[in-house]
Amino acid sequence: MAYTKHISKIDKNSINSWIGGGRKQYTLLYSAANDGCDPTKFHTNCDNKGPTVTLVYNVNKNVYGGYARVSWMSTGESVYDGDAFLFFLKGKPGQKPNKFTAKAPEYALTMNKDCGPSFGKGPDLLTFKDAVTKGTNSFPLNSVMSPATYQISADTVTEMTDGLFDAEDIVVYAVEDVAEEIYLPTPWRKMDLPEELKSTWNAGVLNYLKKDIEDYWPLREKGVSENVIPHVNILLLGPVGAGKSSFFNTLNSFFMERLSIQARAGSSDTSLTKSFNVYSIISNGRPLRFRICDCRGFDDTHGVDMRDIEAMLDGNIKNKYKFVDKSHIRTDNLLYRRDPKIHDRIHCVVFVVDANNDPDYIMTEHVQEQIKQTQDHMNEKDIPQLILMNKIDGLSESVRRDLSRIFHSKEVKERVEKLSHSLRLPSYTVLPMKNIDTEQCMDIHVNILALYNLRQMLRAANDYLLNYLDEFMVDKCEPTDEKSSDTM
Numbered sequence: 001m002a003y004t005k006h007i008s009k010i011d012k013n014s015i016n017s018w019i020g021g022g023r024k025q026y027t028l029l030y031s032a033a034n035d036g037c038d039p040t041k042f043h044t045n046c047d048n049k050g051p052t053v054t055l056v057y058n059v060n061k062n063v064y065g066g067y068a069r070v071s072w073m074s075t076g077e078s079v080y081d082g083d084a085f086l087f088f089l090k091g092k093p094g095q096k097p098n099k100f101t102a103k104a105p106e107y108a109l110t111m112n113k114d115c116g117p118s119f120g121k122g123p124d125l126l127t128f129k130d131a132v133t134k135g136t137n138s139f140p141l142n143s144v145m146s147p148a149t150y151q152i153s154a155d156t157v158t159e160m161t162d163g164l165f166d167a168e169d170i171v172v173y174a175v176e177d178v179a180e181e182i183y184l185p186t187p188w189r190k191m192d193l194p195e196e197l198k199s200t201w202n203a204g205v206l207n208y209l210k211k212d213i214e215d216y217w218p219l220r221e222k223g224v225s226e227n228v229i230p231h232v233n234i235l236l237l238g239p240v241g242a243g244k245s246s247f248f249n250t251l252n253s254f255f256m257e258r259l260s261i262q263a264r265a266g267s268s269d270t271s272l273t274k275s276f277n278v279y280s281i282i283s284n285g286r287p288l289r290f291r292i293c294d295c296r297g298f299d300d301t302h303g304v305d306m307r308d309i310e311a312m313l314d315g316n317i318k319n320k321y322k323f324v325d326k327s328h329i330r331t332d333n334l335l336y337r338r339d340p341k342i343h344d345r346i347h348c349v350v351f352v353v354d355a356n357n358d359p360d361y362i363m364t365e366h367v368q369e370q371i372k373q374t375q376d377h378m379n380e381k382d383i384p385q386l387i388l389m390n391k392i393d394g395l396s397e398s399v400r401r402d403l404s405r406i407f408h409s410k411e412v413k414e415r416v417e418k419l420s421h422s423l424r425l426p427s428y429t430v431l432p433m434k435n436i437d438t439e440q441c442m443d444i445h446v447n448i449l450a451l452y453n454l455r456q457m458l459r460a461a462n463d464y465l466l467n468y469l470d471e472f473m474v475d476k477c478e479p480t481d482e483k484s485s486d487t488m
Helices: 009-018 039-046 154-161 203-214 244-256 306-314 365-380 397-401 403-408 410-422 444-466 469-475
Strands: 024-031 052-058 063-068 085-090 098-101 167-177 232-237 277-279 290-294 348-354 385-390 430-432
Touching: 009 024, 009 063, 009 085, 024 039, 039 167, 085 154, 203 444, 232 244, 232 444, 244 290, 244 385, 244 444, 290 444, 306 365, 348 365, 348 444, 385 410, 385 444, 397 403, 403 410, 403 444, 410 430, 430 444
Parallel strands: 232 290, 232 348, 348 385, 385 430
Antiparallel strands: 024 167, 052 063, 052 167, 063 085, 085 098, 277 290
C-alpha cells in the first residue's frame, strides 16, 4: 500500500509567506504515491484547478518544488506566469528554505500532456515524463533540472537533489485564499463551569479547575472510599508528532509552576517516545489521583503491535516497557504484569491529533487503520475514547491571539466536526487544545484549557469505572496498597 506525503505546517508557513501571506487552504489534488506517477492522471486531477503548489519528496529527504498561479493545462505550450517560482524547503542541517523567482516569466510553465508539473524552458524543473513505475521504495524519476528561466544555479540544484532525482512522492495541492475567520456570537460549546465563572477566562476559573482536579478521586460521588483505588490511568495515543508528550509537559508545568520537559517531546519523522511511560503529577507534596500513560506514536513504518495495545489496555504492561518492531511483550518479560487489578487497567484513551493537518487527510491510511484496530479493542472493553485536537493556534489566527475565544470560532467548530467523523466518535468527545510551545512562562489561557480537558478525561475514566462499581464496593474492605501501584 502507498502512502501520500502531506505538507507540513512549517512548509505551509514558508510557502504562504512567498505567495503574499494571509490564510490559505491547501487541497490535495494529486499524489504519485497514491494515484500513480503518470502524466495522464496528473492532468486529469490538476488541469484547470487554479493556483497550485507542487512538492517533490526526494529519497534523500530533501523537499523542493514550484508554485504556479496559472492553471495547469495540456496544450503543449509555454505559458506566462509572473507569479510562478521554484522553491527549496528542506535539506541538510543548516540549509534554509529558499524561493527562486522567474527571470523569464513568459516561459514559466510548460503545459505538456506527456509530463508531470514542468517549470521553465530549461526545463528548470521537469518532475517526470511519461509513466514511471515505482521501485521498491521510490520512483526512479526521469526528472530534469536545467536552470534557464528561474533565478536558480546549477550548484543550487545539486544541493537540492544531491545529484539524485528519485522521489518517494510528488504531490500537487490547490491553494486558495481563505476569508477572514467568522466569530460566532454564541459559543458552539458551553464550558461546564459555575455561572459566575463562564464570562471570562481568569484566575478564578483556573483556581476552580485546579481545586477540582486536586480533590479528584475515582467514583467519589458514588461513595467509593478514597483508599479503594489510588488512581485512574489515561492513555495517550496518536500519530507521531501530534503532541502527546507535550500535553503531559503542559500539565506538569502548571503544577510545578515552571516549564517542565519531563516527557521527551519535539519534532521527528519517527516517534521520540520509544517506551510505555507512566507519569504522575505532584501537587501540594503528593501525587494526584491519575496517571498519564504515553507510548510510541503511530507512523507508517513502526506503529505499535496490537497485542501490545491490548496488553496496555488490560494492565499487563508495566512502566518503562520498551516497544520492539514486529514483536510484542511476552509473559516471561519482567515488565509483564501477570495478574492486573482493575486499577492497573487503562480507564480512558485519548487520541491526540494535529488540528493543522488537511481535514480530508487527518492522517495516513496506514495510521488510520492502526487507530481503527485499536478502537475495535477498546469498544470490546467499553473503554471511553476522547480526541485531543492539538495545536489549534496554528489553525486559527484569531484563536492564536486570544485562546479564550476558541468556542466562538467557526473554523475550530468545523474542524472538530470533521475530526469526529474521521475517527467515528461524537463531536462532544473532541477536546481542542494548545500545548506550551514557544512560551517560556506560564500562559493562563493554555493552563485553563489544559485543566478543563484533563477534567473531561477524569470524568470519562469515572464513566468506565461505573461499569465495575460492584467490584469496588467489595474491594472497600481490602484497600489497595498504593506503594505497589506505583510500579505500573
